[in-house]
Amino acid sequence: MKTTSRLAENLPRRDFIKACVKATALMGLPASLSSRVEAAAQTAARPTVIWLHFQECTGCSESVLRSSHPSVSELVLDLISLDYHETLMAGAGLQAEEALHASMEANRGKYFLVVEGAVPTAMDGIFCMIGGKTALASLREVAEGAAAILCIGTCSSFGGIQAAPPNPTGARGVSEILPDKAIINIPGCPPSPYNFLSTILYYLTFNRFPELDALRRPKFAYGRRIHEHCERRPHFDAGRFASEYGDEGHAAGYCLYKLGCKGPVTYANCSVQRFNDAGVWPVSIGHPCIGCTEPDVMFHQTVAQKAQIEDPTPFAGFPSTEPTPKGSGPDPLTVGVLGLFAGAGIGAGAMLARKLPNRLDPEQQAEPHPTTKSDDADET
Ligand code: FSX
Ligand code: SF4
Ligand code: F3S
DSSP, X not given: OOOOOTHHHHSOHHHHHHHHHHHHHXXXXXXXXXXXXXXXXXXXXXOEEEEEEOBSOSHHHHHHHTOSSHHHHHHHHHHXXXXXXXXXXXXXXXXXXXHHHHHHHHTTTTOEEEEESBEEOGGGGXXXXXXXXXXXXXXXXXXXXXXXXXXXXXXXXXXXXXXXXXXXXXXXXXXXXXXXXXXXXXOSSSOOHHHHHHHHHHHHHHSSOOOBOTTSOBHHXXXXXXXXXXXXXXXXXXXXXXXXXXXXXXXXXXXXXXXXXXXXXXXXXXXXXXXXXXXXXXXXXXXXXXXXTSTTTBTTBOTTSOBOOSSOOOOTTSOOSSOOOTTSSOOHXXXXXXXXXXXXXXXXXXXXXXXXXXXXXXXXXXXXXXXXXXXXXXXX
């Protein structure tokens, strides 16, 4: 059933349009589709969402709900019917269990399950119990009737910090436990709230989820390496590096590769999407990327370990030698118009989108993921 979104009445119209235009650009869709995204955000049926918490810090919920731009959290909460969320709901104990089961029964086969946190599997999962059940049992029970599972954060996507060696609880990501379910991973510790919002908006607009990579991440957000869009990349190419925190190179804003930056092996859009509506991201404030969106980087390699660059890609600021497929993204004029609408953040999103291939084709095969080894001995 279609319902009219409360946003049309409650959220300032300008904020609503800005968020939809920004999400459209982030998804890599042509600007001409922003009215379609807007219409879906206002009128599409709100899917039922059951949100489970396992081994985690709740930073993923915090990232979505306390985003500095209120329209992100308002949009997310208005686009879905959030039937169960242990941190947000007022009910507790038996009342909460009853609400969970009532929602599962009423929406069997149609609800979306959002999972936050890793799932311990050692000793039958006794390391995380909720309502007398293990996280493992809860996951299997709720996943059974779910249409799809959205794993928010690196913990539910790949195990995260809980799965760091020696991983005493046998923590795993959801797709390792339920490999045959329809799963979308939105990693990051925590992930960008815009990546979560845009994935939901994409579904509401096109009635399907966006194209995914081999690690089940939406390609619009995780299709390119951070290193390709980093503002320090000209320093990398020129061989200018910070060698120690606080040295002259660090103060001058040189490349952080020698401090262990994992940008060359990390697929994410942090360097263009950025955080907190303040235009910042780890590298911009002087900290190397620790590869928080990758399964084998964060907590599997030390922060100082140097990334091994196996498949170098050019800085995206250089003109491409590949012809751009017609209609594959906004042209420079579109980028300018988007900039007029919502400022530099959207322009940056559109820049990423312009570089991505044919993301409207859902049939496209997932590409193999490159090796992300690290080698501390590799001095440059
Ligand atoms: Fe994990 Fe989410 Fe890192 Fe925390 O809950 S992705 S520990 S920011 O918040 O799951
Ligand atoms: Fe930027 Fe890190 Fe690449 Fe240097 S190594 S250009 S700091 S992403
Ligand atoms: Fe994570 Fe690196 Fe982005 S540490 S937040 S993927 S810059």
